[in-house]
Amino acid sequence: MAQSTAAPTPTTQTLTPLPLRAIAPWAVFFGVLMLVLLYFVGAEQGATALVSGEGVHEWVHDARHLLGFPCH
């Protein structure tokens, strides 16, 4: 029973957890990258602005409203 990983019963077997130190580097780097993407869709040129002007805000305007972000 301890060697359950050797039994190929794909439907009901409990999966072995992925070790945290294998996940952590991806989670840190891509987690931050994904949050930057969310920031540009959800808040850039609204409450704060990294790029001057209204171009980003106006371009994603409809998506920002329909995804539920405060827009203006």
Next chain:
Amino acid sequence: MNSVTVRTLLVRGMLAGVAAGLLAFVFAYLVGEGPVDAAIAFEEANSHEHGGEELVSRSLQSTAGLATGVLVFGVAIGGIAALAFCFALGRIGRFGARATAALTGLVGFLLVYLVPIVKYPANPPAVGNPDTLDKRTILFVLMIALSVLLGIGAILLGRRLAPAWGNWNASIAAGGAFVAAVAVAMVVLPSGENTPKGFPATDLWEFRLASIGVQAVLWAAFGLLFGYLAERVLEPKPARGRVSTLAA
């Protein structure tokens, strides 16, 4: 080996996010643009200062602009949810890859969207005072952060109680604790409502329903597509996976 698995799952999560974003865009275009146009018509009929030249035309905003926003949102959500899936896999009970992916999609929809919008619902154009945008943005992000953190806390609590109480009672206790904590947060946080006088209630309702629909389509499509893709990585069919399974 495990790091490669995480990378593969991350890439597949982002691909599933793009596909889910595409479906959500189609839904948003067909269902959401009507209420947006109605709100803009109200805005133009009631505004004193509006009428400057448009930077991006309405026809671009409602097609290419909408698609850009929803697709980028889909990629980002797909990536983050795939990483959450990597953490959850084999740690939340006896669920396979598909079921874990479906649960990740469902829990993500609840914690990142549905719970926060109970307090701060989506608003169409014309609803929302530009002077309070900073405050509303901070409150919205804070509400999402609280919802996600309390949700993770509830899941950990449920796992802690499960051995002694059984899965059913532990899940009910954790769910109840989550609802109670979120309710306290919602009561304490200031209101975000500032609908202008005379804004048609039907338009507001239809817009918010469309917004819920867009997010529901996105998260559901992500959970199901990613489940299919993740299962092929983690639980390969015996015919293809026998050699590697025996080697492990």
